[in-house]
Amino acid sequence: MSTAVADAHEAHDDHHGPEKGIKRWLFTTNHKDIGTMYLIFSLIMFFVGGAMALVIRSELMQPGLQFVHPEFFNQMTTMHALIMVFGAVMPAFVGLANWMIPMMIGAPDMALPRMNNWSFWILPVAFGLLGSTLFFDGGAPASGWTMYPPLVLQTGDAFPFLIFSIHLMGLSSIMGAINIIVTILNMRAPDMWLLKMPMFVWTWLITAYLLIAVMPVFAGAVTMLLTDQFFGTSFFLAAGGGDPVMFQHIFWFFGHPEVYIMILPAFGVVSEIIPTFSRKPLFGHDSMVYAASCIAFLSFIVWAHHMFTVGMPLSGQLFFMFATMLIAVPTGVKVFNWVATMWKGAMTFETPMLFSLGFVFLFTIGGFSGLMLAIAPADIQYHDSYFVVAHFHYVLVPGSIFSLMAAAYYWLPKWTGYMYNEKAGKLHFWMSTIFVNLTFFPMHFLGLAGMPRRIPDYSTQFADFNWMASVGAIGFGLSQLIFVYVLLTAKKGEKATDRVWEAPKGLEWTVPSPAPYHTFDTPPVKRVHEEAFE
C-alpha cells in the first residue's frame, strides 16, 4: 500500500465504503463515484449523438431524399450538435476532472461535494427534457445548435423545453466549474505550488474560468429568446426594433470560448500522456501554462470571425481576422512542446500514446483549416459550407474525442485495478483513425466545391465524396463498439500495479490500483513523494 494511503489510514479509522445499491449513486458525494457517473452518462450521450450523426450520414449517402423528411433531418443536425457538445464532450471532461483532479493535487475530495452531486444529477433531467421533444407533434428543435432568431422562434412546442434544458445544462456546468476552481485553489497539498500542478489540472483551472465567464452569457441570450417568444420583448426581433445580429454577437461571445472549453482539457490530457510514454518530463511546462492562458484570453476577442458574412466594418473584419490568427502562436507553442517532449525520448506506443499522437497530428489539421477560415475574404467563400463542417469536426473528433479516449485508456487501470485489452485498444485506435479521416477529410473538398452545410439533398456533383464520408461515418460508429468491448472486459486483464505504466509522474500514481474509495484524507507530503511534486 502506498505511503499516502497508509498515512491516511493511520489518521482516520472511521473510513466507510460506498452505500449499497441505487442510493450509492443517487446520494453520493464521492468524487470518484460522481466522476464515474459523468463518464458513463457522456458515453451514453456519445452513442445517442452518434446515432443521430448516422441518420444524417445515411441520408447524405446519395443525392436525393433517401430515408427521412427534411424537417427531421434538421432536427437531427440540431440535436446531434447539442447532445455531442453539452452531453458528451463537456460532461466527459468534467468526469475526468472529478476523478483525477483531487488525486492529482492530493485532496481528499472536491471542495463542495454536495454541489458536485447536484451538478451531475441536473444533467439527466436537462437531456430528458431536450430528448422528450423528439416525441412532440412539431418535433425537436431544428434551427441548428446556434439557435439564431428569428428562425429558432418558429420552433413550436419544443422551444421552451429547449431553453429550459439549456439553462439546466448551463447551471450544471457553472456549478461544476465553481467546484473545480474552489478545489484547486483551496485544497492542494501543502507543497504543491500553482506552477507545480500537473498540466491537466492547469488546463482545467483555465477552462473552469472560461465556463464561469461564458455559460451565463449563453443563459442570458436564451433567456432573452424566451422573453421575445412569450413575454412580448423584442431583443432580437427586427419588427419590434430589436436586432437579430446582436444575438449572433452574444451567442458567439459564448460560442467561441466554448470551443476552447472543449479543447483545453484535451491539451491537458495529452500533456500528461506524452511525457509518460516518451519517458521524459514535459518540455516547457511553464510555457504550456502561459500558452493555455493566452489561448483562453484570445478566445474572448475573436468571436466575430464566425460572423464575417453579416456585414461589419473593415476595421472590425481586420481586428477579428488578426486576433484569430494570433491564436496559432500559443497553439504552436503547445504542439512544439509536445514534439520536443518526444524528441529523443524512449517512446513506446501503447493505446493512450497512439490516441495522443493521433490527436497531435489530426488536431493540427483542424487548427490549420481554422487559420484558413480566419482569413476574412476567404471565409466569405467558405462560410456555411462543408469546409466549416470538416474544420470543426477535425478539432472535435480527433481532437477532443481522441483525447478523451486517450485519457480513458491511460487512467482505466487506475480506476479498475486491471489492465485493459491492449490489442483491442490498438484496433480501436487504428479503426477510428482510418474512418475518422475517411469521414471528414472529403468534407474539405465538398466545401471548397461549394456544398452548403445543413441540407438533406445536394447536387450530383457532390455524390462521390458524400458516399465516402458516409461509409467512413458508419465505420467510425462501428469502431466505437470496440471501446465498449474494452470497457466490458476491463476487469478481465492482469492486475495493474500502483504505477500502472513505466514512467508516469504525479500523485495519482502513488495510490493503489484501483484507487481506494477515499484517498489523501491526510495531505501527501513532498518528502515522501518528491518526484510527484516536481
Place this chain on the structure above:
Amino acid sequence: MTRDDSEQRRNIRRTALIMAGIAVAFYVGFILLGVLRS
C-alpha cells in the same frame, strides 16, 4: 475542527461566492446589455 480546517472552509466559501457572483454578474449584465440596446 482545527483552526486550519475552519480557515480552509472560510476560504472555500469565499472563493465559491466570488465565482458565483461573477457568473450572476455576467448573466444579468448581458441581459442588461440587451435591454439597453433595444
